[in-house]
Amino acid sequence: MRFDANAFFGHWPYWPLPQTDGQGVLRLMDRHGIERAAITSLRGLHGDWHEANAETFELAGNHPDRLVPIGCMSPMREGGAVALRRLVENGARGVRLYPSLLQGYSLASPFADEVTVSAGELGIPVIVATRPMMNFRFAPLPLAHVESLAARHPRTTVVLSGPNYLSEFRAACEAMSRCANLCFEIACMQGFQAVARLVEAVGADRVLFGTGMPLHAPACNVAKIDHARIEPDQRKAIAWDNACRVFGVSG
Template sequence: MTARPILDFHMRLAPRVGARARLLSTLDECGLDRAVVCAGGTIDLDRLSCQLIEGGHVETDPDNDAVLAACGGTDGRLVPFYFANPHRACDVYRDRAAGFRGLEISPAVHGIDLLDQSVTALVGVAESFGHSVYVVCLARQGAGVADLVTLARRFPAVNFVLGHSGIGNIDFYALALIADEPNILLETSGGYTCVAEAALRRLGADRVVFGSEYPLQHPAVELAKFQAIGTTPDQWRLVAWDNAHRLLGEEKP
């Protein structure tokens, strides 16, 4: 069941000329009403692929200025998230947080553990601005889903979103780890249909959010996943719309 309205909770702005126009065109093509947008292109994909397996990091600053500019003038259709670089002082985020609607932290890119002081300082800033925190976890000590659980317990007033269905395509273990953590939701891009189906059953539809990871994954693929598992209209309304607006601190339209 993939009827509208739909908010894609995880799209990226590619660092290319015309990226904003292509993103908006993709929303129209796929029947997406709104999208949360983070900076893309912070790391070369070949290097990212290597880092996921071998470790390592970059200290590159995501282009948050481009995201803010792209989201401007869209009447809220594009919602800017701040992609933090934990190698920088958290004041960099604090000084700009009012212009954004949430925070992303990615050990996959920047390589800093989720319980490092630099990350907890960023989350503290997010808490003060009412931002939810999107996190990409890894199968690595310090950056795993268990570490996210520890972080979430330190900040019970912050809503966290575990990106990409956990780690890999079939992370049932992630569902078990976050099951008793009400302030952690699951964003479903990348995972198998069996994980999305299990998430609806084990976590409940009120803790699952739709996302695509565009442009690395076409939204039509992720929409088909929910169509294939027979998501009910009531479940889909939560996954595709209501939960995202709760994370954004907005009343449901």
């Protein structure tokens, strides 16, 4: 059983994707044995997040057994606690933030604090990517910014997505040792047996399987989990159980 904590649909402005719509992503899931995915419209990274969330709800609503809707928002067009509550009322099980380069605000901003506090009260995670995909071509968000957010709001689960290089990996492990509310989603991590090293450093309970599809080829992250030198119960936790717990959905 695999629950992809990091899936998208839509377009990528830098090159054409082989799959862009929900049906294409569902076919990818079937092909790679992924039963469930936490999904977000890529429109939310670049364009109107209200429209993106509407698309996400429509798609996930048509496939409630397969797709868990994850919202996104920014300070533009009245993002904040009120909007987040409406998203959760509509079924969102998490919210993605893309500060800095993509959406022009800081994780230290009042907006980020307001959303993160509200997410904790609503029982959903805040997902922050240091890079939305491995081959991002732009400077990543400093990991310390994500740690600072998690440290300021210990009652909110913060999912860290995007780290890869060894310095980032080590910094993430150290941040997770300091912040019990910080989880790690693995889609960008490329190091040799990195999942096993991550589990050794922080345990399996805060590690989430994610593919980054359709930006990434999902087979790579499936292999990363399947061949990680970890115990079967740890593999099950990473591949399925942890995502169910973090997103608050039944297994």
